Amino acid sequence: MSGDLLTITIDGKPLSTPAGTTILDACRAAAIGVPTLCYLETLAPVNACRICVVEMEGSRTLVPACSRKAEEGMTILTDTERVRHSRKLILEMLGSSVDLSLANAELKGCMKEYGARPERFGPTARPNAAGERDKTRPGHHHAPGPDAATTLQPVKDDNNLYVRDYARCVLCYKCVEACGDDAQNTYAIAVAGRGFDARISTEFNVPLPDSACVYCGNCIGVCPTGALMFRSEHEMRRDGTWDESKQTVTSTICPYCGVGCNLDLRVQDNRIVTVSSPHDSGVTRGMLCVKGRFGFEFVQIRKRA
Numbered sequence: 459m460s461g462d463l464l465t466i467t468i469d470g471k472p473l474s475t476p477a478g479t480t481i482l483d484a485c486r487a488a489a490i491g492v493p494t495l496c497y498l499e500t501l502a503p504v505n506a507c508r509i510c511v512v513e514m515e516g517s518r519t520l521v522p523a524c525s526r527k528a529e530e531g532m533t534i535l536t537d538t539e540r541v542r543h544s545r546k547l548i549l550e551m552l553g554s555s556v557d558l559s560l561a562n563a564e565l566k567g568c569m570k571e572y573g574a575r576p577e578r579f580g581p582t583a584r585p586n587a588a589g590e591r592d593k594t595r596p597g598h599h600h601a602p603g604p605d606a607a608t609t610l611q612p613v614k615d616d617n618n619l620y621v622r623d624y625a626r627c628v629l630c631y632k633c634v635e636a637c638g639d640d641a642q643n644t645y646a647i648a649v650a651g652r653g654f655d656a657r658i659s660t661e662f663n664v665p666l667p668d669s670a671c672v673y674c675g676n677c678i679g680v681c682p683t684g685a686l687m688f689r690s691e692h693e694m695r696r697d698g699t700w701d702e703s704k705q706t707v708t709s710t711i712c713p714y715c716g717v718g719c720n721l722d723l724r725v726q727d728n729r730i731v732t733v734s735s736p737h738d739s740g741v742t743r744g745m746l747c748v749k750g751r752f753g754f755e756f757v758q759i760r761k762r763a
């Protein structure tokens with residue numbers, strides 16, 4: 459019953475956790491580290507990545523800590539050889555097929571901590587041509603070759619505000635959740651295809667301007683790998699001018715409407731380069747609308763008529 463305290467044992471320590479909380483909540487409250495990738499406090503768990511798996515006494519399989527609710531008397535082990543091996547293998551499969559060079563610090567830290575060696579899967583196969591992965595249909599299996607299958611493909615660059623670089627996508631579903639039930643309720647993107655051919659797509663793979671997208675950019679705000687990126691950042695990285703050592707972050711309030719969303723303005727060389735909102739903001743929970751997210755250019759235009 460909600461409000462009741464449950465007693466569970468994690469890594470040999472008996473702990474109390476409120477009914478309704480997850481194994482991950484209990485671990486975090488006890489400062490026991492469990493890595494996550496597809497989980498975010500502001501989104502419903504989708505159980506897509508399985509990085510957070512732990513051993514549960516009585517369970518044949520490992521269980522995902524991010525979504526499995528705590529139960530009275532549960533006994534959990536978070537750091538056994540089986541758990542570490544499973545996490546390592548998942549990271550290696552991701553790293554062998556996806557470009558993780560711009561992944562967030564948590565994911566990069568995990569690769570190191572679990573000793574992931576994606577190169578074990580062989581050299582990377584040739585990159586996909588533009589649109590090649592989008593044409594794959596369920597049921598068409600390809601014989602594996604000596605090379606590691608890859609999601610490498612050209613960046614999708616079809617609008618003024620942001621680019622989609624699905625060579626970096628780990629299919630964590632966070633963008634789908636943020637575009638759908640958990641924030642924007644726009645449903646412009648979803649997962650198409652199956653197995654290794656699964657990919658994030660607009661409806662019928664139409665370009666973003668022809669899709670239902672309203673350019674809130676909430677997908678960018680939750681993406682852990684840099685697969686979704688402000689055009690400003692993409693162009694600066696391409697031109698070699700993106701320099702985090704020169705950047706500062708200023709917290710302020712969006713000036714456009716009375717909601718008063720919290721904004722974090724990332725500034726380089728006296729220009730706003732990206733805008734985000736803190737996930738722990740009680741007003742936004744990290745989500746913004748198109749004006750707050752992208753409407754910052756006026757600040758930089760000083761000319762008056």
Ligand code: SF4
Binds near residue numbers: 634658680684
């Ligand atoms: S684009 Fe980013 S947020 Fe969306 S599924 Fe891929 S990695 Fe996750």
Ligand code: SF4
Binds near residue numbers: 716718719
């Ligand atoms: S981000 Fe959008 S909803 Fe929030 S204060 Fe700005 S204009 Fe209003």
Ligand code: FES
Binds near residue numbers: 505507
């Ligand atoms: S973080 Fe739990 S399944 Fe992805």
